[in-house]
Amino acid sequence: MKIIKQQLSLIACAIGLALTMAGAHAADDKHARNLAAPCAACHGTNGHSVGGTPVLAGLDQALFVSQMKDFKSGARPATVMHQHAKGYTDEEFELLGAYFAAQKR
Protein backbone atom coordinates (compact mmCIF):
# COMPACT_ATOMS: atom_id res chain seq x y z
CA MET A 1 0.00 0.00 0.00
CA LYS A 2 2.80 2.34 0.99
CA ILE A 3 4.64 1.59 -2.25
CA ILE A 4 1.53 2.32 -4.30
CA LYS A 5 1.12 5.62 -2.49
CA GLN A 6 4.72 6.54 -3.22
CA GLN A 7 4.29 5.59 -6.85
CA LEU A 8 1.12 7.63 -7.08
CA SER A 9 2.80 10.69 -5.62
CA LEU A 10 5.71 10.23 -8.03
CA ILE A 11 3.27 10.08 -10.94
CA ALA A 12 1.50 13.17 -9.59
CA CYS A 13 4.86 14.93 -9.39
CA ALA A 14 5.72 13.93 -12.92
CA ILE A 15 2.36 15.16 -14.23
CA GLY A 16 2.79 18.42 -12.29
CA LEU A 17 6.26 18.90 -13.74
CA ALA A 18 5.05 18.10 -17.25
CA LEU A 19 2.24 20.62 -16.91
CA THR A 20 4.64 23.27 -15.62
CA MET A 21 6.95 22.57 -18.54
CA ALA A 22 4.04 22.72 -20.97
CA GLY A 23 3.04 26.05 -19.41
CA ALA A 24 6.57 27.38 -19.75
CA HIS A 25 6.71 26.10 -23.31
CA ALA A 26 3.44 27.88 -24.19
CA ALA A 27 4.79 31.10 -22.68
CA ASP A 28 8.00 30.68 -24.74
CA ASP A 29 5.94 30.09 -27.88
CA LYS A 30 3.94 33.24 -27.22
CA HIS A 31 7.10 35.23 -26.51
CA ALA A 32 8.55 34.06 -29.85
CA ARG A 33 5.29 34.99 -31.58
CA ASN A 34 5.34 38.43 -29.91
CA LEU A 35 9.02 38.94 -30.82
CA ALA A 36 8.27 38.12 -34.47
CA ALA A 37 5.18 40.33 -34.68
CA PRO A 38 6.89 43.71 -35.42
CA CYS A 39 8.78 42.13 -38.38
CA ALA A 40 5.44 42.09 -40.24
CA ALA A 41 5.70 45.75 -41.29
CA CYS A 42 8.34 44.80 -43.89
CA HIS A 43 8.16 40.99 -44.04
CA GLY A 44 4.39 40.44 -43.92
CA THR A 45 2.15 38.82 -41.34
CA ASN A 46 3.97 35.81 -39.85
CA GLY A 47 6.70 36.27 -42.44
CA HIS A 48 4.39 36.05 -45.46
CA SER A 49 5.88 38.97 -47.38
CA VAL A 50 3.65 40.37 -50.12
CA GLY A 51 6.62 41.81 -51.97
CA GLY A 52 10.03 43.45 -51.86
CA THR A 53 11.43 41.55 -48.88
CA PRO A 54 12.29 37.87 -48.34
CA VAL A 55 9.48 35.50 -47.26
CA LEU A 56 10.50 34.36 -43.78
CA ALA A 57 7.62 31.89 -43.36
CA GLY A 58 8.92 28.34 -43.64
CA LEU A 59 12.55 29.45 -43.79
CA ASP A 60 15.02 26.96 -42.34
CA GLN A 61 15.80 27.95 -38.75
CA ALA A 62 19.57 27.46 -39.05
CA LEU A 63 19.65 29.55 -42.23
CA PHE A 64 17.62 32.32 -40.54
CA VAL A 65 19.95 32.34 -37.52
CA SER A 66 23.12 32.39 -39.64
CA GLN A 67 21.79 35.25 -41.77
CA MET A 68 20.85 37.29 -38.70
CA LYS A 69 24.30 36.69 -37.20
CA ASP A 70 25.89 37.82 -40.46
CA PHE A 71 23.76 40.98 -40.50
CA LYS A 72 24.77 41.62 -36.89
CA SER A 73 28.50 41.16 -37.54
CA GLY A 74 28.39 43.07 -40.82
CA ALA A 75 29.50 40.00 -42.81
CA ARG A 76 26.33 40.39 -44.88
CA PRO A 77 25.81 43.98 -46.02
CA ALA A 78 22.30 45.43 -45.72
CA THR A 79 20.30 48.64 -45.98
CA VAL A 80 18.26 48.11 -42.80
CA MET A 81 18.73 44.62 -41.37
CA HIS A 82 22.14 45.19 -39.73
CA GLN A 83 20.49 47.80 -37.48
CA HIS A 84 17.64 45.50 -36.45
CA ALA A 85 19.93 42.47 -36.03
CA LYS A 86 22.10 44.34 -33.54
CA GLY A 87 19.06 44.89 -31.34
CA TYR A 88 18.46 41.16 -30.70
CA THR A 89 20.41 38.47 -28.81
CA ASP A 90 21.58 35.18 -30.36
CA GLU A 91 19.00 33.42 -28.19
CA GLU A 92 16.29 35.60 -29.70
CA PHE A 93 17.53 34.73 -33.22
CA GLU A 94 16.88 31.07 -32.31
CA LEU A 95 13.37 31.85 -31.05
CA LEU A 96 12.56 33.97 -34.12
CA GLY A 97 14.05 31.34 -36.45
CA ALA A 98 11.98 28.56 -34.86
CA TYR A 99 8.82 30.67 -35.08
CA PHE A 100 9.25 31.55 -38.76
CA ALA A 101 10.33 27.99 -39.65
CA ALA A 102 7.04 26.73 -38.17
CA GLN A 103 4.92 28.99 -40.39
CA LYS A 104 3.45 27.32 -43.48
CA ARG A 105 4.61 28.78 -46.75
Next chain:
Amino acid sequence: MSLDRRSFLKLGAAGIAIGAFPGLAFAASEIIKKKGQRVVIVGAGFGGATAAKYLRTWSNNKIEVVLVERNAMFVSCPMSNTVLGGSRTIADLTHSYDNLKKKYGVKLVHGEVTAIDTEKQAVMLAQGKLSYDRLIISPGVDFMFDQIEGLSAAVAEESIPHAWKAGAQTTMLRKQLEDMPNGGVVAISIPKAPYRCPPGPYERACQIASYLKNNKPNSKVLILDANPDVTSKKGLFMAAWKELYPEMIEYRANAAVTKVDVAGKVAKTEFEDVKADVLNVIPPMKAGAVASMAGVASVDGRWCAVDFLTYESRVHKSVHVIGDAVSAALPKSGHMATSQAKVCAAAVIELMQGGTPDQNPTIANTCYSMVSDSEAMHVANVYRFNAEKQAMVAAEGGGVSAQRSEIEGTLAGYWLKNILNDVLV
Protein backbone atom coordinates in the same frame (compact mmCIF):
# COMPACT_ATOMS: atom_id res chain seq x y z
CA MET B 1 -32.28 43.72 -15.98
CA SER B 2 -32.63 42.55 -12.38
CA LEU B 3 -30.87 44.49 -9.68
CA ASP B 4 -29.05 42.47 -7.05
CA ARG B 5 -27.86 44.08 -3.84
CA ARG B 6 -24.35 44.75 -5.13
CA SER B 7 -25.31 46.49 -8.36
CA PHE B 8 -28.04 48.38 -6.48
CA LEU B 9 -25.34 49.80 -4.17
CA LYS B 10 -23.14 50.63 -7.16
CA LEU B 11 -26.09 52.36 -8.78
CA GLY B 12 -26.53 54.49 -5.65
CA ALA B 13 -22.85 55.42 -5.60
CA ALA B 14 -22.97 56.36 -9.28
CA GLY B 15 -25.95 58.64 -8.73
CA ILE B 16 -23.77 61.73 -8.58
CA ALA B 17 -22.00 60.87 -11.83
CA ILE B 18 -25.32 60.31 -13.60
CA GLY B 19 -26.57 63.65 -12.27
CA ALA B 20 -23.44 65.38 -13.54
CA PHE B 21 -23.59 63.76 -16.97
CA PRO B 22 -27.21 63.25 -17.93
CA GLY B 23 -27.49 60.79 -20.76
CA LEU B 24 -24.56 58.71 -19.56
CA ALA B 25 -24.64 55.00 -18.75
CA PHE B 26 -28.22 53.87 -18.11
CA ALA B 27 -30.06 56.23 -20.39
CA ALA B 28 -28.41 54.87 -23.56
CA SER B 29 -29.18 51.45 -24.96
CA GLU B 30 -26.51 48.95 -25.94
CA ILE B 31 -25.62 49.32 -29.64
CA ILE B 32 -24.58 45.66 -29.93
CA LYS B 33 -25.84 43.27 -27.24
CA LYS B 34 -22.85 42.12 -25.19
CA LYS B 35 -22.69 38.34 -24.78
CA GLY B 36 -19.23 37.19 -23.71
CA GLN B 37 -15.93 38.92 -23.03
CA ARG B 38 -15.69 42.14 -24.99
CA VAL B 39 -12.95 44.60 -25.87
CA VAL B 40 -14.00 47.94 -27.32
CA ILE B 41 -11.35 49.71 -29.38
CA VAL B 42 -11.73 53.40 -30.20
CA GLY B 43 -9.84 54.58 -33.27
CA ALA B 44 -9.15 52.41 -36.33
CA GLY B 45 -5.87 53.86 -37.51
CA PHE B 46 -2.65 51.82 -37.60
CA GLY B 47 -2.84 51.12 -33.85
CA GLY B 48 -6.53 50.39 -33.38
CA ALA B 49 -7.02 48.33 -36.54
CA THR B 50 -3.97 46.20 -35.69
CA ALA B 51 -5.16 45.65 -32.11
CA ALA B 52 -8.56 44.54 -33.45
CA LYS B 53 -7.16 42.03 -35.93
CA TYR B 54 -4.60 40.56 -33.53
CA LEU B 55 -7.03 40.34 -30.59
CA ARG B 56 -9.32 38.24 -32.76
CA THR B 57 -6.53 36.12 -34.25
CA TRP B 58 -4.56 35.47 -31.09
CA SER B 59 -7.65 34.74 -28.96
CA ASN B 60 -8.86 32.25 -31.58
CA ASN B 61 -11.89 34.54 -32.01
CA LYS B 62 -12.91 33.97 -28.37
CA ILE B 63 -12.93 37.65 -27.45
CA GLU B 64 -15.55 39.89 -29.01
CA VAL B 65 -13.98 43.01 -30.54
CA VAL B 66 -15.98 46.15 -31.30
CA LEU B 67 -13.98 48.74 -33.24
CA VAL B 68 -15.26 52.33 -33.22
CA GLU B 69 -14.15 54.69 -35.98
CA ARG B 70 -15.46 58.03 -37.21
CA ASN B 71 -14.21 57.67 -40.79
CA ALA B 72 -15.67 55.27 -43.36
CA MET B 73 -12.29 54.43 -44.88
CA PHE B 74 -8.70 53.95 -43.69
CA VAL B 75 -6.30 56.56 -45.12
CA SER B 76 -2.58 55.97 -44.57
CA CYS B 77 -0.71 58.93 -43.15
CA PRO B 78 2.67 57.28 -43.90
CA MET B 79 3.63 58.11 -47.51
CA SER B 80 0.91 60.77 -47.77
CA ASN B 81 3.57 63.46 -48.32
CA THR B 82 4.15 61.86 -51.72
CA VAL B 83 0.67 63.12 -52.71
CA LEU B 84 2.17 66.61 -52.47
CA GLY B 85 5.11 65.61 -54.66
CA GLY B 86 2.72 63.94 -57.10
CA SER B 87 3.92 60.33 -57.13
CA ARG B 88 0.80 59.09 -55.31
CA THR B 89 -2.83 60.15 -54.91
CA ILE B 90 -4.96 59.99 -51.76
CA ALA B 91 -6.97 57.25 -53.48
CA ASP B 92 -3.79 55.11 -53.57
CA LEU B 93 -3.59 55.42 -49.78
CA THR B 94 -7.29 54.81 -49.06
CA HIS B 95 -8.41 51.33 -48.00
CA SER B 96 -11.55 49.62 -46.74
CA TYR B 97 -12.15 47.91 -43.39
CA ASP B 98 -14.05 45.04 -45.05
CA ASN B 99 -11.50 42.33 -44.26
CA LEU B 100 -11.49 43.16 -40.57
CA LYS B 101 -15.24 42.58 -40.56
CA LYS B 102 -15.54 39.61 -42.91
CA LYS B 103 -12.31 37.70 -42.32
CA TYR B 104 -11.76 38.41 -38.64
CA GLY B 105 -15.26 39.05 -37.30
CA VAL B 106 -14.42 42.49 -35.93
CA LYS B 107 -17.65 44.43 -35.26
CA LEU B 108 -17.14 47.86 -36.78
CA VAL B 109 -19.21 50.77 -35.50
CA HIS B 110 -18.93 54.04 -37.39
CA GLY B 111 -19.65 57.00 -35.18
CA GLU B 112 -18.34 59.72 -32.92
CA VAL B 113 -17.56 58.95 -29.29
CA THR B 114 -19.22 61.53 -27.03
CA ALA B 115 -18.16 60.30 -23.60
CA ILE B 116 -16.45 57.43 -21.80
CA ASP B 117 -17.66 56.15 -18.43
CA THR B 118 -14.70 54.30 -16.91
CA GLU B 119 -16.74 53.47 -13.77
CA LYS B 120 -19.55 51.77 -15.67
CA GLN B 121 -17.12 50.59 -18.37
CA ALA B 122 -19.06 51.97 -21.31
CA VAL B 123 -18.28 54.06 -24.39
CA MET B 124 -21.03 56.51 -25.36
CA LEU B 125 -21.92 57.38 -28.94
CA ALA B 126 -24.82 59.34 -30.38
CA GLN B 127 -26.51 56.05 -31.34
CA GLY B 128 -26.14 54.43 -27.89
CA LYS B 129 -23.52 52.81 -25.69
CA LEU B 130 -20.96 50.04 -25.93
CA SER B 131 -20.14 48.23 -22.68
CA TYR B 132 -16.69 46.74 -22.37
CA ASP B 133 -14.59 44.48 -20.17
CA ARG B 134 -11.48 46.24 -21.44
CA LEU B 135 -11.14 49.39 -23.51
CA ILE B 136 -8.28 50.14 -25.91
CA ILE B 137 -8.03 53.68 -27.18
CA SER B 138 -5.88 54.52 -30.18
CA PRO B 139 -6.95 58.14 -30.63
CA GLY B 140 -3.96 59.45 -32.55
CA VAL B 141 -3.36 63.17 -32.18
CA ASP B 142 -5.47 66.29 -31.94
CA PHE B 143 -4.23 69.78 -32.76
CA MET B 144 -3.77 72.60 -30.22
CA PHE B 145 -5.06 75.35 -32.49
CA ASP B 146 -5.34 77.73 -29.53
CA GLN B 147 -1.53 77.88 -29.33
CA ILE B 148 -1.45 79.88 -32.57
CA GLU B 149 -3.45 83.09 -32.67
CA GLY B 150 -5.75 83.30 -35.68
CA LEU B 151 -5.65 79.56 -36.35
CA SER B 152 -8.59 77.20 -35.79
CA ALA B 153 -9.91 73.87 -37.02
CA ALA B 154 -12.14 75.79 -39.46
CA VAL B 155 -9.22 77.86 -40.81
CA ALA B 156 -7.22 74.65 -41.31
CA GLU B 157 -10.09 73.13 -43.29
CA GLU B 158 -10.65 76.26 -45.38
CA SER B 159 -7.31 77.89 -46.17
CA ILE B 160 -4.28 77.05 -44.00
CA PRO B 161 -4.18 73.24 -43.94
CA HIS B 162 -2.02 71.30 -41.51
CA ALA B 163 -2.50 68.19 -43.69
CA TRP B 164 -1.10 66.20 -40.76
CA LYS B 165 -3.89 63.65 -41.03
CA ALA B 166 -4.00 62.27 -44.53
CA GLY B 167 -7.18 63.15 -46.39
CA ALA B 168 -9.00 66.23 -47.59
CA GLN B 169 -6.36 68.64 -46.30
CA THR B 170 -3.60 66.75 -48.10
CA THR B 171 -5.48 67.11 -51.38
CA MET B 172 -6.15 70.80 -50.61
CA LEU B 173 -2.47 71.51 -49.95
CA ARG B 174 -1.56 69.84 -53.24
CA LYS B 175 -4.17 72.00 -55.03
CA GLN B 176 -2.71 75.14 -53.44
CA LEU B 177 0.73 74.16 -54.79
CA GLU B 178 -0.78 73.69 -58.25
CA ASP B 179 -2.45 77.11 -58.04
CA MET B 180 0.52 79.13 -56.74
CA PRO B 181 2.69 81.19 -59.12
CA ASN B 182 6.19 80.25 -60.20
CA GLY B 183 8.44 82.24 -57.88
CA GLY B 184 6.10 81.90 -54.93
CA VAL B 185 6.90 80.92 -51.35
CA VAL B 186 5.65 77.87 -49.48
CA ALA B 187 6.08 78.13 -45.70
CA ILE B 188 5.95 75.02 -43.50
CA SER B 189 5.66 75.56 -39.76
CA ILE B 190 6.81 72.70 -37.50
CA PRO B 191 5.69 72.46 -33.85
CA LYS B 192 7.93 71.65 -30.90
CA ALA B 193 8.49 67.92 -30.35
CA PRO B 194 6.85 65.63 -29.44
CA TYR B 195 4.59 65.48 -32.48
CA ARG B 196 3.36 62.76 -34.86
CA CYS B 197 6.02 61.49 -37.31
CA PRO B 198 9.27 63.28 -36.37
CA PRO B 199 10.85 63.22 -39.87
CA GLY B 200 7.54 63.97 -41.60
CA PRO B 201 7.83 67.75 -41.92
CA TYR B 202 11.32 67.52 -43.42
CA GLU B 203 10.14 64.85 -45.84
CA ARG B 204 7.27 67.17 -46.75
CA ALA B 205 9.72 69.96 -47.58
CA CYS B 206 11.43 67.54 -50.00
CA GLN B 207 8.17 66.45 -51.62
CA ILE B 208 6.97 70.02 -52.09
CA ALA B 209 10.39 71.01 -53.48
CA SER B 210 10.24 68.01 -55.84
CA TYR B 211 6.95 69.29 -57.28
CA LEU B 212 8.21 72.88 -57.50
CA LYS B 213 11.53 71.90 -59.10
CA ASN B 214 9.67 70.26 -61.99
CA ASN B 215 6.85 72.79 -62.29
CA LYS B 216 7.72 76.13 -60.66
CA PRO B 217 11.50 76.20 -60.38
CA ASN B 218 11.80 79.81 -59.19
CA SER B 219 9.80 79.08 -56.04
CA LYS B 220 11.04 78.59 -52.48
CA VAL B 221 10.23 76.36 -49.53
CA LEU B 222 10.75 77.99 -46.16
CA ILE B 223 10.85 75.75 -43.08
CA LEU B 224 9.95 77.50 -39.83
CA ASP B 225 10.94 75.02 -37.14
CA ALA B 226 9.95 75.61 -33.50
CA ASN B 227 12.70 73.16 -32.53
CA PRO B 228 16.34 74.18 -32.05
CA ASP B 229 17.44 71.83 -34.83
CA VAL B 230 16.19 69.25 -37.35
CA THR B 231 14.66 66.59 -35.05
CA SER B 232 15.20 63.49 -37.22
CA LYS B 233 17.65 62.18 -39.86
CA LYS B 234 19.35 65.59 -39.81
CA GLY B 235 22.44 64.90 -41.90
CA LEU B 236 20.45 62.99 -44.51
CA PHE B 237 17.83 65.72 -44.88
CA MET B 238 20.41 68.51 -45.05
CA ALA B 239 22.24 66.60 -47.81
CA ALA B 240 18.99 65.96 -49.72
CA TRP B 241 17.98 69.62 -49.55
CA LYS B 242 21.36 70.81 -50.74
CA GLU B 243 21.96 68.21 -53.44
CA LEU B 244 18.46 67.60 -54.82
CA TYR B 245 16.95 71.06 -54.36
CA PRO B 246 19.83 73.57 -54.34
CA GLU B 247 18.86 77.12 -53.34
CA MET B 248 15.25 76.05 -53.00
CA ILE B 249 14.80 75.02 -49.35
CA GLU B 250 15.59 77.42 -46.55
CA TYR B 251 15.65 76.20 -42.94
CA ARG B 252 15.14 78.34 -39.84
CA ALA B 253 15.56 76.88 -36.35
CA ASN B 254 13.84 78.26 -33.21
CA ALA B 255 11.16 79.79 -35.41
CA ALA B 256 7.91 78.96 -33.63
CA VAL B 257 4.87 80.44 -35.37
CA THR B 258 2.73 82.17 -32.73
CA LYS B 259 0.20 83.97 -34.91
CA VAL B 260 -1.22 83.81 -38.43
CA ASP B 261 -2.88 86.46 -40.55
CA VAL B 262 -5.32 84.24 -42.40
CA ALA B 263 -6.39 86.64 -45.15
CA GLY B 264 -2.84 87.86 -45.85
CA LYS B 265 -1.25 84.39 -45.52
CA VAL B 266 1.31 85.71 -43.06
CA ALA B 267 2.97 83.56 -40.39
CA LYS B 268 4.40 85.48 -37.44
CA THR B 269 7.30 84.28 -35.33
CA GLU B 270 9.05 86.09 -32.51
CA PHE B 271 11.51 87.52 -35.02
CA GLU B 272 9.70 88.10 -38.30
CA ASP B 273 6.54 88.11 -40.37
CA VAL B 274 6.67 85.62 -43.23
CA LYS B 275 4.38 86.24 -46.18
CA ALA B 276 3.66 83.07 -48.10
CA ASP B 277 1.72 81.99 -51.17
CA VAL B 278 1.02 78.63 -49.55
CA LEU B 279 0.99 78.41 -45.79
CA ASN B 280 1.18 75.00 -44.11
CA VAL B 281 1.01 75.41 -40.35
CA ILE B 282 1.36 72.16 -38.42
CA PRO B 283 0.09 73.04 -34.93
CA PRO B 284 1.36 71.60 -31.64
CA MET B 285 -0.26 68.27 -30.84
CA LYS B 286 -1.72 66.27 -27.98
CA ALA B 287 -3.44 62.90 -27.60
CA GLY B 288 -6.76 62.69 -29.45
CA ALA B 289 -9.84 63.95 -27.57
CA VAL B 290 -10.94 60.43 -26.66
CA ALA B 291 -7.98 60.27 -24.23
CA SER B 292 -9.36 63.27 -22.31
CA MET B 293 -12.86 61.76 -22.35
CA ALA B 294 -11.41 58.68 -20.67
CA GLY B 295 -9.47 60.90 -18.26
CA VAL B 296 -6.13 59.29 -19.16
CA ALA B 297 -4.21 62.22 -20.71
CA SER B 298 -2.26 62.73 -17.49
CA VAL B 299 1.13 63.89 -18.80
CA ASP B 300 0.94 67.71 -19.14
CA GLY B 301 -2.73 67.18 -20.00
CA ARG B 302 -1.44 66.10 -23.42
CA TRP B 303 -0.16 62.51 -23.45
CA CYS B 304 -0.99 59.22 -21.74
CA ALA B 305 1.26 57.38 -19.27
CA VAL B 306 1.02 53.60 -19.61
CA ASP B 307 2.43 50.35 -18.24
CA PHE B 308 4.61 49.14 -21.13
CA LEU B 309 3.89 45.46 -20.41
CA THR B 310 0.19 45.91 -21.15
CA TYR B 311 -0.32 49.53 -22.35
CA GLU B 312 -2.84 49.84 -19.52
CA SER B 313 -3.28 53.45 -18.46
CA ARG B 314 -1.50 54.57 -15.29
CA VAL B 315 -4.71 56.43 -14.39
CA HIS B 316 -7.55 53.97 -15.02
CA LYS B 317 -7.52 50.18 -14.87
CA SER B 318 -9.02 48.32 -17.84
CA VAL B 319 -8.29 51.29 -20.14
CA HIS B 320 -5.36 50.74 -22.51
CA VAL B 321 -3.75 53.39 -24.71
CA ILE B 322 -1.66 52.76 -27.82
CA GLY B 323 -0.07 54.76 -30.65
CA ASP B 324 0.76 58.45 -30.91
CA ALA B 325 -1.19 59.27 -27.73
CA VAL B 326 1.26 57.38 -25.50
CA SER B 327 3.87 59.29 -23.51
CA ALA B 328 7.15 57.47 -24.21
CA ALA B 329 10.64 57.79 -25.64
CA LEU B 330 9.27 56.05 -28.74
CA PRO B 331 8.74 57.65 -32.16
CA LYS B 332 5.11 58.48 -32.96
CA SER B 333 4.98 56.43 -36.16
CA GLY B 334 2.63 54.03 -37.91
CA HIS B 335 4.95 51.05 -37.45
CA MET B 336 5.37 51.89 -33.76
CA ALA B 337 1.59 52.07 -33.32
CA THR B 338 1.25 48.56 -34.80
CA SER B 339 4.08 47.24 -32.61
CA GLN B 340 2.45 48.67 -29.48
CA ALA B 341 -0.94 47.33 -30.60
CA LYS B 342 0.41 43.78 -30.78
CA VAL B 343 2.01 43.95 -27.31
CA CYS B 344 -1.27 45.35 -25.99
CA ALA B 345 -3.44 42.74 -27.75
CA ALA B 346 -1.30 39.87 -26.45
CA ALA B 347 -1.37 41.28 -22.90
CA VAL B 348 -5.13 41.95 -22.94
CA ILE B 349 -5.78 38.32 -23.96
CA GLU B 350 -3.61 37.07 -21.06
CA LEU B 351 -5.32 39.42 -18.59
CA MET B 352 -8.79 38.36 -19.74
CA GLN B 353 -7.96 34.64 -19.76
CA GLY B 354 -6.13 34.54 -16.43
CA GLY B 355 -2.60 34.35 -17.85
CA THR B 356 0.48 36.50 -17.39
CA PRO B 357 1.49 39.14 -19.96
CA ASP B 358 4.87 38.78 -21.67
CA GLN B 359 7.37 40.28 -19.22
CA ASN B 360 9.97 41.13 -21.85
CA PRO B 361 8.28 43.01 -24.72
CA THR B 362 10.72 43.80 -27.52
CA ILE B 363 9.47 45.83 -30.45
CA ALA B 364 10.84 47.44 -33.59
CA ASN B 365 10.32 50.48 -35.77
CA THR B 366 11.35 51.13 -39.36
CA CYS B 367 10.48 54.50 -40.82
CA TYR B 368 11.23 55.56 -44.39
CA SER B 369 11.23 59.14 -45.69
CA MET B 370 10.75 59.78 -49.41
CA VAL B 371 13.02 62.68 -50.37
CA SER B 372 12.10 62.63 -54.08
CA ASP B 373 9.77 60.58 -56.27
CA SER B 374 12.26 57.71 -56.18
CA GLU B 375 14.76 58.06 -53.34
CA ALA B 376 14.31 57.36 -49.65
CA MET B 377 16.19 56.89 -46.41
CA HIS B 378 15.23 55.29 -43.11
CA VAL B 379 15.64 55.18 -39.37
CA ALA B 380 15.43 51.74 -37.72
CA ASN B 381 15.49 50.78 -34.06
CA VAL B 382 14.67 47.93 -31.72
CA TYR B 383 13.19 48.92 -28.35
CA ARG B 384 13.30 46.71 -25.25
CA PHE B 385 11.44 46.90 -21.97
CA ASN B 386 13.65 48.07 -19.11
CA ALA B 387 12.11 46.86 -15.84
CA GLU B 388 14.20 49.18 -13.66
CA LYS B 389 13.16 52.27 -15.58
CA GLN B 390 9.68 50.89 -16.36
CA ALA B 391 10.26 52.24 -19.86
CA MET B 392 10.93 51.16 -23.42
CA VAL B 393 14.58 51.84 -24.24
CA ALA B 394 16.29 51.85 -27.65
CA ALA B 395 18.63 48.88 -28.08
CA GLU B 396 22.22 49.34 -29.26
CA GLY B 397 22.85 49.31 -32.98
CA GLY B 398 19.87 51.18 -34.39
CA GLY B 399 20.28 54.13 -36.69
CA VAL B 400 19.73 55.78 -40.05
CA SER B 401 20.68 55.02 -43.67
CA ALA B 402 24.27 55.54 -44.76
CA GLN B 403 22.81 57.59 -47.61
CA ARG B 404 19.52 58.08 -49.44
CA SER B 405 19.00 55.71 -52.36
CA GLU B 406 16.61 54.44 -55.00
CA ILE B 407 16.81 50.95 -53.46
CA GLU B 408 15.37 52.36 -50.26
CA GLY B 409 12.78 54.24 -52.28
CA THR B 410 11.60 50.90 -53.66
CA LEU B 411 11.77 49.28 -50.22
CA ALA B 412 9.67 52.12 -48.78
CA GLY B 413 6.88 51.26 -51.24
CA TYR B 414 7.04 47.62 -50.21
CA TRP B 415 7.07 48.61 -46.54
CA LEU B 416 3.73 50.36 -47.13
CA LYS B 417 2.33 47.37 -48.99
CA ASN B 418 3.37 44.90 -46.29
CA ILE B 419 2.29 46.97 -43.31
CA LEU B 420 -1.12 47.78 -44.81
CA ASN B 421 -1.56 44.10 -45.57
CA ASP B 422 -0.67 43.25 -41.96
CA VAL B 423 -3.09 45.83 -40.55
CA LEU B 424 -6.08 45.47 -42.86
CA VAL B 425 -6.00 42.28 -44.94
